[in-house]
Amino acid sequence: MTESDTSLRDRLVDAGVELLAAEGPQALTLREIARRAGVSHGAPRRYFPTHLELLSAIAWRGFADLAGLARAALERETGGPRARVAALARTYLEFALDRPGMYELMFRHDLLESGRLGLRDTSLPLFSLLAGLVGEALPGVDARHAAGALWANLHGTAQLWRWRSLQLATGEEDLAPLLDTVLAAHLGPGEGR
Template sequence: MDDSETGLRARLIDVGVELVATEGAQALTLREIARRAGVSHGAPRRYFPTHLELLSAIARVGFAELGERAAAVAKGAPTARVETLGRVYLEFALGNRGMYELMFRHDLLESGHLGLRDTSLPLFGRLVDLVGRARPDADARLVAGALWANLHGIAQLWGWGSLQLATNTEDFEPLLRAALDAHLGNDR
């Protein structure tokens, strides 16, 4: 690919990232991305033969951003770092609803285009490592998996407004602490 082709490919991804941020994952059609990028509706197919490939490229931007935020969690005791990582995850999920939804779409994760091993598994590996340090008595992979599922559930239910109603709270912090207590022990 020459520079102009690389530039157009990047512009299509950038337009998709902006579109998902402003209008949500459901707005990510090839036609709309092409229109906003100022190209013909067939142009994206030159760089992304399938719609899933373009969506995957957009989702990789979200995983990269979440990965950068997670990498900044580098200091403190393992339990404090797990707590900060959980907060980073929830803040990302709640602050980037469309991208978060896109990142965890089953069809993208299953398609192989997203590169799950290169995007979400390193983040999970970081969580497993920290949980292993915080809970050397437990199977770190299983505890981390349960904690991740709990955080994902908090993010989803909070985004829908269900948890605020059910718990009568407007702050996810008590839920984060309860999830950490459940998985790491309340004497953390």
Template sequence: MTAAEPADLRTRLVDAGVDLVAHEGVQALTLREIARRAGVSHGAPRRWFPTHLELLSAIARRGFGDLAARVAALDTDGSPRSRVEQLARAYLDFAREQPGMYELMFRHDLLESGHLGLRETSLPLFGVLVDLVGRGRPDADARTVAAALWANLHGIAQLWRWGSLQLATGSEDVTPLLRGALDAHLGSGTTR
């Protein structure tokens, strides 16, 4: 066995899990199915990921990396309000485009487990939101306002995914809900 094989197998297992969650959802992420898709025995994942949570955390870490890359690619010019709106849109788009990964990323058991620094991967994204909210609302506790806004966005994403908001609003357009959340947390008088 070469030194590259363990890393390659770890990567193959995570790749298989990322593909599986994208096409079949979070409920399909069993050790046996991930191993089958990676082309290894069903016991092989345990050699590199001693627990199922560790493998799921590695898969979720990829999701946080993807979301972080989207946030890093956002325009850094503009008012804090417009930048928060871009970030919020990127968050909602990610949730819509990758529902299985989105669901996996925010599983409490994964975030609490501490595997692979998942919490340390997710918290910097929240820090970006806190910083932007602080710039737009210097009069408020930025961490609290950012947490409330994030909770609002998470609720929009989840209810949209379930079809509840489309039913309630009679529209497929999430933009009015996004703007309403921003107005509620940043104030409607904030420079756009």
């Protein structure tokens, strides 16, 4: 791939990321991405033979961004394993709430299962990181199962918070106490922040 090919490919992904942030996943058509990238509607097919491949490239960008945010959060956290799990959990929830369209796209089953652009290779290391930290915080527990349960709880928390269902049910407008409760439920009592 030449430099101009890489540049146009990146422009298409950039246009998709911007469109996703502005209008949500339903707006991610090849035609609209091409229009926003300033190319003909057939140009994306040169780099992404299928719509699914372009969506996968956009989702890959989201996973890369989330991984970068997770690394930065863990570098800033000086506490033990539980504090590191809490930092990772906060980062995950903040990403989900700040970038809902990207978050939704990243966890689409058809993209993760398609094997395109190594999405499994991008998403599974994040889970392994969480499982490793959970294992350090809870020695003797099956870390993958405990991390899976925590992740499912965080994912549900993000969705229900976005829909404002949790605020309605709990009367709470601050997510931090709920996150502390989630962490206590999965890691036992302790300082969540």
